[in-house]
Amino acid sequence: MLCACGVLIKQKTGIGRSMTSRTKTAYVNDIEELTGIPSVLLYVPDSNNRIRFIRETLVEQNRIPLFGIYAQGELIAGSQTLNEKSGCISKLTNCIDSALAAEDVSATTIRAPSVFADYKISPLIQSKQGNMLDQLKPISIVLVYSYGFGNFYNSFYRDVVQRVQTYEDQCQLFVITIDQIHSLPD
Secondary structure (H helix, E strand, O other), rough: OOHHHHHHHHHHHHOOOOOOOOOHHHHHHHHHHHHOOOOHHHEEEEOOOOOHHHHHHHHHOHHHHOOEEOOOOOOEOHHHHHHHOOOOHHHHHHHHHHHHOOOOOOOOOOEEEEEEEEOOEEEOOOOOOOOOOOOOEEEEEEEEEHHHHHHOOHHHHHHHHHHHHHOOOOEEEEEEOOOOOOOOOO
């Protein structure tokens, strides 16, 4: 009976599915269609740090799908904070609201979350607007994405994208993909 339930859940959610995109462009188009995440928000650890990033932050610290919420570059909430209802948009919204209320959004010096330097994370696709890490806002939300997560978190990603748009003057979103896409052609 349990085996049948596991198969049904896997079929319904697509958890563990293999990536079908053959180019980076197709990959970002697939993500945007499935989750609403625009390509300019996608970041990737360099190929030498990808496995270390997955092991240290995702496996050991269980930081999926929310990696963290940062105020002025400092972690103020992570998956552990929201773990009672992992992926719950209302808890995430409350954390954003609290961060915005507590922070001086007019601060002149804003640091990037250290994870970007620690794992050499950079934009997946170079944008005409430049690297968002050069145009930081007081509150940064960092999510993790993998095609292998299936559609389990898709509505969560859509909700977060919409919520960040509500706070676009003070808040920004980064989505780190852990899929092995370094070898895909553009």
